[in-house]
Structure formats: C-alpha cells, structure tokens
Amino acid sequence: MSATTTDSFARVDATVSYKTPIVMAAFAALVGLAFGVFGKTETVAFQWSNPEDFIHIPDFIVGSNTVGLVAGVVLLAIALVAFVQARGAHKTPLWLTLIFGLVAVVALLGWLAAGNAVPFAFILGNAVVLAVPIALGAMGGIMSERVGVVNIAIEGQLLTGAFLAAVVGSLTDNLYLGLIAAMVGAALLSMVLAAFAIVYLVDQIIVGVVLNVLVLGITNFLYSQWLSSDGQNSNFPGTFDIIPIPGLSSIPILGPALFESRLTTYLTYLIIPALWFILFKTKLGLRARAVGEHPLAADTVGINVARTRFWWVTLGGVVAGLGGAALTIGSVGAFGRGMSGGQGFIALAVVILGRWHPFSAAAAALLFGFSIILRVWANQVSPGIPTDFITMVPYVVTLIAVIGFVGRVRAPAADGQPYIKG
Amino acid sequence: MTTDKQASTWSTAAKEIVSGGAFRAFLSVVLGFVVGAIFMVFSSEAFLQALTYFTARPTDALSAGWTAIADGYSALFRGSIYNYKADDIVAALRPITETLRFAGPLIAAGLGVALGFRVGLFNIGASGQILFGALAATFVSTRVSLPWGVHLVVAAVVAIAAAAAYGALVGFLKARTGAHEVIVTIMLNYVAAGLLTFAFRQDYLLLEANGGGTPKSDPPAVTAQLPTLFGDAYTLHAGFLISLVGVVIYWWLMERSTIGFRFRMVGHNLDAARTAGINVNRTFVYAMAASGAFVGIAAVNQALGATAGLTPDLDGSIGFDAITVALLGSSTGPGVLLAGLLFGAFKAGAPAMQVIGLSPEVTGVIQGFIVLFIAAPPLVRAIFRLPAPQKTTVISDWWAGLRQKGAKK
Numbered sequence: 001m002s003a004t005t006t007d008s009f010a011r012v013d014a015t016v017s018y019k020t021p022i023v024m025a026a027f028a029a030l031v032g033l034a035f036g037v038f039g040k041t042e043t044v045a046f047q048w049s050n051p052e053d054f055i056h057i058p059d060f061i062v063g064s065n066t067v068g069l070v071a072g073v074v075l076l077a078i079a080l081v082a083f084v085q086a087r088g089a090h091k092t093p094l095w096l097t098l099i100f101g102l103v104a105v106v107a108l109l110g111w112l113a114a115g116n117a118v119p120f121a122f123i124l125g126n127a128v129v130l131a132v133p134i135a136l137g138a139m140g141g142i143m144s145e146r147v148g149v150v151n152i153a154i155e156g157q158l159l160t161g162a163f164l165a166a167v168v169g170s171l172t173d174n175l176y177l178g179l180i181a182a183m184v185g186a187a188l189l190s191m192v193l194a195a196f197a198i199v200y201l202v203d204q205i206i207v208g209v210v211l212n213v214l215v216l217g218i219t220n221f222l223y224s225q226w227l228s229s230d231g232q233n234s235n236f237p238g239t240f241d242i243i244p245i246p247g248l249s250s251i252p253i254l255g256p257a258l259f260e261s262r263l264t265t266y267l268t269y270l271i272i273p274a275l276w277f278i279l280f281k282t283k284l285g286l287r288a289r290a291v292g293e294h295p296l297a298a299d300t301v302g303i304n305v306a307r308t309r310f311w312w313v314t315l316g317g318v319v320a321g322l323g324g325a326a327l328t329i330g331s332v333g334a335f336g337r338g339m340s341g342g343q344g345f346i347a348l349a350v351v352i353l354g355r356w357h358p359f360s361a362a363a364a365a366l367l368f369g370f371s372i373i374l375r376v377w378a379n380q381v382s383p384g385i386p387t388d389f390i391t392m393v394p395y396v397v398t399l400i401a402v403i404g405f406v407g408r409v410r411a412p413a414a415d416g417q418p419y420i421k422g
Numbered sequence: 423m424t425t426d427k428q429a430s431t432w433s434t435a436a437k438e439i440v441s442g443g444a445f446r447a448f449l450s451v452v453l454g455f456v457v458g459a460i461f462m463v464f465s466s467e468a469f470l471q472a473l474t475y476f477t478a479r480p481t482d483a484l485s486a487g488w489t490a491i492a493d494g495y496s497a498l499f500r501g502s503i504y505n506y507k508a509d510d511i512v513a514a515l516r517p518i519t520e521t522l523r524f525a526g527p528l529i530a531a532g533l534g535v536a537l538g539f540r541v542g543l544f545n546i547g548a549s550g551q552i553l554f555g556a557l558a559a560t561f562v563s564t565r566v567s568l569p570w571g572v573h574l575v576v577a578a579v580v581a582i583a584a585a586a587a588y589g590a591l592v593g594f595l596k597a598r599t600g601a602h603e604v605i606v607t608i609m610l611n612y613v614a615a616g617l618l619t620f621a622f623r624q625d626y627l628l629l630e631a632n633g634g635g636t637p638k639s640d641p642p643a644v645t646a647q648l649p650t651l652f653g654d655a656y657t658l659h660a661g662f663l664i665s666l667v668g669v670v671i672y673w674w675l676m677e678r679s680t681i682g683f684r685f686r687m688v689g690h691n692l693d694a695a696r697t698a699g700i701n702v703n704r705t706f707v708y709a710m711a712a713s714g715a716f717v718g719i720a721a722v723n724q725a726l727g728a729t730a731g732l733t734p735d736l737d738g739s740i741g742f743d744a745i746t747v748a749l750l751g752s753s754t755g756p757g758v759l760l761a762g763l764l765f766g767a768f769k770a771g772a773p774a775m776q777v778i779g780l781s782p783e784v785t786g787v788i789q790g791f792i793v794l795f796i797a798a799p800p801l802v803r804a805i806f807r808l809p810a811p812q813k814t815t816v817i818s819d820w821w822a823g824l825r826q827k828g829a830k831k
Contacts, residue, residue, distance in 0.1 A: 202799075210793045221461060348605065392613050395613050
C-alpha cells in the first residue's frame with residue numbers, strides 16, 4: 001500500500017544500518033532512567049473516558065515511576081526487535097516506530113501528571129482539532145509536490161483561508177459561504193503559484209515565499225485597518241456546530257475524541273483517504289505521479305504536463321484553504337493577526353515527514369497537534385516544567401527524519417523542477 | 423554614418439538599461455508604491471463615503487483619494503527621512519537615523535540570505551541564526567564581565583561565531599545527508615526559538631534579575647552595549663556601521679576572492695563546479711557558515727544594540743524580511759544595502775503612519791508586492807512592455823574601457 005515505488009527504489013541500496021536501533025535504545029534508556037528509576041513516586045490516574053460517557057471505563061491508577069520503568073523495558077524490547085531487523089538488512093517497519101513513539105508518549109504523560117490525572121479523551125480530541133489545519137495544509141502540499149511543484153506557500157494559503165472564512169462568514173452570516181470563499185481564495189493563490197512556476201518558470205520556492213509575504217502583508221493590513229475596529233460586523237463569524245456522529249461517538253476513548261467534532265474535521269476524515277485513493281488507485285493519480293516523477297516520460301505518453309500540474313496545484317490550494325477555514329470557523333471563530341503562526345511551514349515538514357503519503361502525513365500532523373495540546377496541558381498540570389523542550393520535540397523529530405533516521409526520505413523525482421517542453 | 427552608429431550604440435545601451443535587473447527592481451518598487459496607494463485609498467473613510475455618490479460628484483471621491491495617498495506617503499516620509507513638522511532640527515533629523523537603525527540588521531541578514539542565493543542555497547533560517555547568535559551574545563553581555571571595549575568585541579565575535587556555526591550546521595547536514603536546506607532551516611528556526619525561550623526563562627541561565635514567569639533577559643552590560651553614533655539624542659548605534667562593513671566584506675568576498683568564485687560557480691552550475699574539481703559539499707558548509715556569519719551581524723545589532731532587556735521575539739520579522747531584502751537587492755552588496763535602507767524606512771515610518779490613523783501594516787503590503795514583481799520578471803516586462811534581457815554588452819564594455827584608461831593613467 002504505502003508508496004510501493006519508494007520502497008522498491010530504496011531496496012536497491014539497502015545496507016545494514018544500525019542507526020534506528022541505536023537511537024531507539026538511547027531513547028529507551030532515557031525514558032527508563034528519567035521517568036522510571038529517577039521518576040516521581042506519586043500516583044497518576046489515566047482517565048480513559050469521561051464519567052458521562054455511554055460506556056465508562058474506570059480510571060487506571062498507577063505509580064508514575066512504575067509507568068516509566070515499564071515503558072523503558074517495552075521500548076528496549078522494541079529497540080531489540082529493530083536491531084534484529086537491521087541485522088537482516090531490513091528496515092524497521094513504520095508501525096513499530098509508531099508504537100515506539102506511542103509508548104514513549106504514555107511514559108511522558110505519566111511523568112508529567114504525577115499526582116494528577118491524564119485525561120486521554122481531552123488530549124486526543126484537542127490534538128485532532130489542532131492537527132486538522134496542519135493535515136489539510138499538508139494534503140494540499142502533497143497534491144502539489146506529487147506533480148512536481150514545491151509549495152512553500154501553504155502558510156499563505158492557510159492564512160488566506162482563515163481570513164476569508166471569518167470575514168465572508170461574518171458579512172454574509174453564512175458559514176458555508178465562508179468555507180467556499182476560503183477554498184476559492186486559497187485556490188486563486190495556488191493559481192498564481194502555478195502560473196509563475198509552470199508558465200513563467202520562476203523559481204518555485206521563491207514564488208512561494210513571496211506569496212507568503214504578500215498574504216501576510218495584506219491580511220495584517222486589513223486586520224488592523226478594518227477588522228480590529230469593525231469586529232462585530234466583519235470578524236464575528238461563530239463556528240460550525242459540534243455534531244456527534246450517532247453510534248461512533250459512543251465508542252470508548254476514541255468516540256468522544258474523534259466523532260464529536262465540527263464539519264471541517266469530518267471533511268478532513270474524508271479528504272485524507274480520498275486523496276490516497278485517487279493518488280494510488282486511479283488512472284488520474286498515476287498520471288499525476290508520473291508528471292511528478294518523470295515529466296518527460298509523462299509527456300511522451302501523451303499526458304499534458306503543464307495542465308496536470310496546474311490543476312493539481314490549484315486543487316491543492318482548495319484543500320489548504322479548507323485547512324485555513326478550520327483555523328477560524330472550524331475552531332475559534334474570529335480571525336487573528338497572522339493566526340496561521342507558522343503552521344503552513346509545519347505542514348511542509350509534515351509532507352516530508354509523511355513521505356508525500358496522505359496517511360503517514362496525517363499521522364505526522366497528529367504528532368504536531370498532539371505536541372501543541374501537550375504543551376498547553378503540561379503547563380496546567382505541572383507548572384514549572386520546561387515546556388519549551390516539549391515544543392521543540394516535533395521539530396527535532398522532523399529534523400531527525402529529514403537527515404535520514406527513518407530511512408532516506410525521497411521526494412518525487414521532478415519536485416521543484418520546471419518542465420520545458422522541448 | 424558615424425552618427426548612425428553612435429545612435430544605435432545609444433539605443434542599444436538604453437535597451438540594456440531598461441531590460442536590466444536594476445531598472446526592473448526600480449520599476450518593481452514603483453509598482454509596489456502604486457499598489458500601496460490603492461490600498462490607502464480604499465481604507466480611507468472619506469473616500470468610501472464619497473464613493474457612494476460618485477456619479478453625482480466624482481471630484482469628491484477623487485480628491486478624497488488623493489488626500490489619502492498624499493497623507494499616507496507624507497507620513498511615511500516624515501517618519502523615515504525628515505520630519506518637516508518637528509520643532510527643532512534635532513527632532514527633524516531623528517527619522518533618518520531611525521531608518522538607519524532599522525536598516526542595520528536588515529542589511530546584514532539580507533547579505534546572509536543573498537550569499538546563500540548566490541550559491542544556490544535558500545537560507546530561510548536567518549531568524550534562527552539571529553536567535554542563536556543573540557543567545558550567545560546575551561550570555562556574554564549579561565553573565566560575563568570584561569573591561570570596556572574588550573567586552574563589546576568579545577560579545578560581537580561570539581554572536582557572529584554562534585550564528586555562523588548554526589548556519590554551518592545546515593550546510594553540514596545538507597552535505598552529509600542531502601537534507602534540503604529549506605526544511606532544515608525552518609526546523610532549526612523553531613529549535614533556536616525554543617532554546618532561547620528556555621534560556622530566558624531559567625534564572626540560572628539568562629532570566630533577568632528578579633524576573634518572573636515571562637522569559638526576558640537583563641539588558642546587556644554597559645560595557646557590552648554598542649555605542650550610539652550621534653550622542654544621546656539619537657538611538658542610532660554602531661551596529662549600522664558594522665553592517666556597512668559587512669556590505670564591503672560581502673562585495674569583496676563575492677566579487678574578488680577565490681572562495682567567492684567557488685561559491686558563485688557552485689551556484690551557477692553544480693555539476694560543472696564538481697567537474698572542475700571544486701568540493702561541492704565542503705563549499706555548502708563554508709557558504710552556510712559565511713551566510714550565518716553575516717546574519718550574525720544582525721544578531722549583534724539586535725542583542726547589543728538594545729538598552730533594555732531582550733525578549734524571545736527579539737528577531738522581529740527580520741528573518742523573513744531578509745529574504746525580501748536579498749531578492750530586491752538581487753543578491754549584490756550594493757543592491758542589498760539599498761533594499762535594506764528602503765525596508766528600514768518602512769519600519770521607521772510606522773509610528774508616523776499610525777498617528778494619522780493609517781495602519782502601518784500598509785508597508786507590509788507594499789513590501790509584498792515589490793517582491794512579487796521582483797520575483798516575476800516576465801510580469802513587470804509585460805506591464806511596462808519592456809524588451810527582453812539583451813545579449814549585448816555595450817555598457818560593460820564602456821565601463822571596462824573607462825577602467826582600463828584609469829589604469830593606464
């Protein structure tokens with residue numbers, strides 16, 4: 001399923017590498033020592049569900065350092081498995097890495113909340129909501145980069161979407177119109193990027209950066225000149241209602257977190273698998289990937305490279321614009337100055353961390369969403385913890401990924417290359 | 423015949439000028455100001471009201487629009503160049519010194535990004551390099567005590583070295599693992615911000631004396647502060663001079679030195695450079711280190727030019743503005759100097775525009791459109807119907823002839 005082409009190419013130069021098990025073992029030792037041996041002795045209550053939930057699971061109360069010790073042992077075992085895999089010149093499977101991360105996170109939660117409780121549903125639910133704009137931005141980025149156009153302008157698209165959703169939603173008093181305006185606005189921005197990159201052959205990264213500067217300048221100006229004084233009329237959109245999905249929302253732990261959310265979140269649930277299906281299971285997706293990998297070959301078999309690129313980049317803008325709308329009318333309502341706050345750049349990292357694959361990218365987006373809520377929650381539950389380090393974790397993880405820890409990341413071969421029809 | 427030939431030389435020269443990068447940059451700035459004017463007009467209450475009865479009395483709307491533009495740009499002029507409404511000459515000249523003060527870090531960081539562009543590297547990490555440099559500088563300036571003079575020099579050198587090291591790390595990772603510098607620099611920006619905030623929050627590191635929960639450092643020790651250039655009446659400090667020295671060094675490095683030649687060669691054609699025996703990977707590391715060093719001058723400006731305690735947002739928007747400065751300056755020393763001065767003027771003009779009720783963010787719009795036009799040469803050429811870039815070299819031949827004559831004398 002997962003990008004079979006990537007794997008088959010990577011296998012050619014696969015050698016025995018102990019990088020992964022070594023880093024894993026170091027992490028395991030760190031967790032075991034810091035949270036276990038030298039951990040806190042207070043107990044911690046893992047709250048699986050809210051008392052008012054349909055199916056209530058009793059809290060799981062355990063000593064904080066016990067959690068750390070057990071986690072350390074489990075992590076060490078996973079590192080051992082990775083070591084055995086590496087000896088056979090196999091790469092560590094992605095699911096093993098994910099489990100590794102999950103266990104480490106549980107240990108961290110247990111340590112942070114010593115003498116307190118870990119509300120799982122609350123953390124997971126917020127992580128999902130925070131991950132939605134990042135995930136949608138990343139999907140837009142994937143759509144653009146899969147056809148060979150680097151999209152640095154995700155930040156600008158999120159900001160455009162957020163701004164238009166709030167303003168149009170307020171002025172027309174119709175959130176659906178706001179949602180459409182967000183998608184159209186971000187798509188127009190994408191069209192500019194596409195036109196410059198494909199027609200004028202301007203450096204794609206530079207155009208992307210310039211568009212970000214432009215959107216930030218315009219929205220900042222309009223915000224301070226207009227929205228901040230006329231907020232009641234123009235910047236008071238409200239948000240989509242929270243709709244619990246009957247049945248699904250009463251699943252223990254996951255239900256309240258995933259299926260009591262807003263329209264933008266549910267659209268994200270639809271878009272991610274849809275994008276995967278189109279990219280990897282349809283002729284349309286095959287053509288798009290061909291354009292991104294080898295435009296000359298694609299052109300030779302009769303695919304219109306320029307047109308394919310143009311429309312995929314534009315549709316990527318639609319998706320990113322939806323992500324922008326999720327920042328305002330899908331979450332807090334009103335627009336704030338520069339409110340995308342670098343999430344577009346995080347989305348860019350998520351694209352790479354997710355290896356240009358919708359599902360992996362969605363998981364990576366969730367990691368970032370999780371780290372944001374973790375910082376907020378950690379500040380409440382144990383003040384004085386240096387949360388700046390928690391903030392840094394996803395960036396460091398991305399760095400480690402980019403420099404080759406989770407296997408060499410391979411971009412679409414023609415990513416960023418203009419195609420000049422000869 | 424001779425006049426014919428002369429005339430054609432002149433027209434070729436004229437064509438070279440109007441199709442050249444410098445003229446296009448100038449036109450882009452003009453276009454940026456035009457777009458800014460449009461934004462000013464449409465944010466004017468008087469204009470919007472007059473617009474409602476436009477067909478009945480169009481002159482009202484036109485004059486209101488003109489007033490909005492004139493007010494806006496004269497406020498920008500008063501705030502950034504010369505305040506002709508000031509009571510005395512000291513106050514009247516303050517705006518231009520403010521422009522220079524804001525331009526200092528922009529020029530330096532712009533040089534760093536520009537150097538990257540020349541090598542084919544996109545250094546988006548100026549913000550992180552400034553923060554990392556400032557972190558090191560603040561440690562020296564607030565936690566180490568040294569005699570007057572030495573303290574400032576040590577703090578400045580440490581800041582530049584730290585920023586250079588942070589840049590070199592990017593080059594190293596790119597050379598060693600092939601990681602794309604854009605992603606690495608973006609990530610390192612956040613890492614630097616996290617490190618700095620952490621250090622500014624801990625009392626055993628850099629938190630100010632009697633500081634509370636908000637991350638803030640002590641002001642730099644008096645011995646480590648950059649001296650003001652024109653006495654206490656102006657806040658302009660020696661950081662601007664360091665940036666100017668940076669421009670000269672940049673020009674020499676890129677146009678005259680061997681390493682600069684290697685930089686440019688790698689930027690022009692990676693494969694040709696490799697074939698010619700240049701170690702491309704090592705060049706990446708050197709180039710990113712040099713890029714970071716120039717950005718480090720911006721860190722010196724920010725960290726040692728301050729008289730109050732520093733906060734984690736000490737880099738402001740310099741990191742990103744530096745990209746626009748480098749683009750507008752077409753990555754040449756003099757170009758970056760001029761672009762830095764222009765954007766410094768935008769920053770200095772902000773308070774004066776605020777006073778007349780115009781959001782100073784309008785300069786952000788102007789800035790954005792300028793770089794949009796810069797980034798897309800075909801667009802500007804289409805708007806002004808300019809000729810395509812010329813292959814003739816009349817002007818550079820003439821220039822070379824002049825220099826030869828000078829050398830003979």
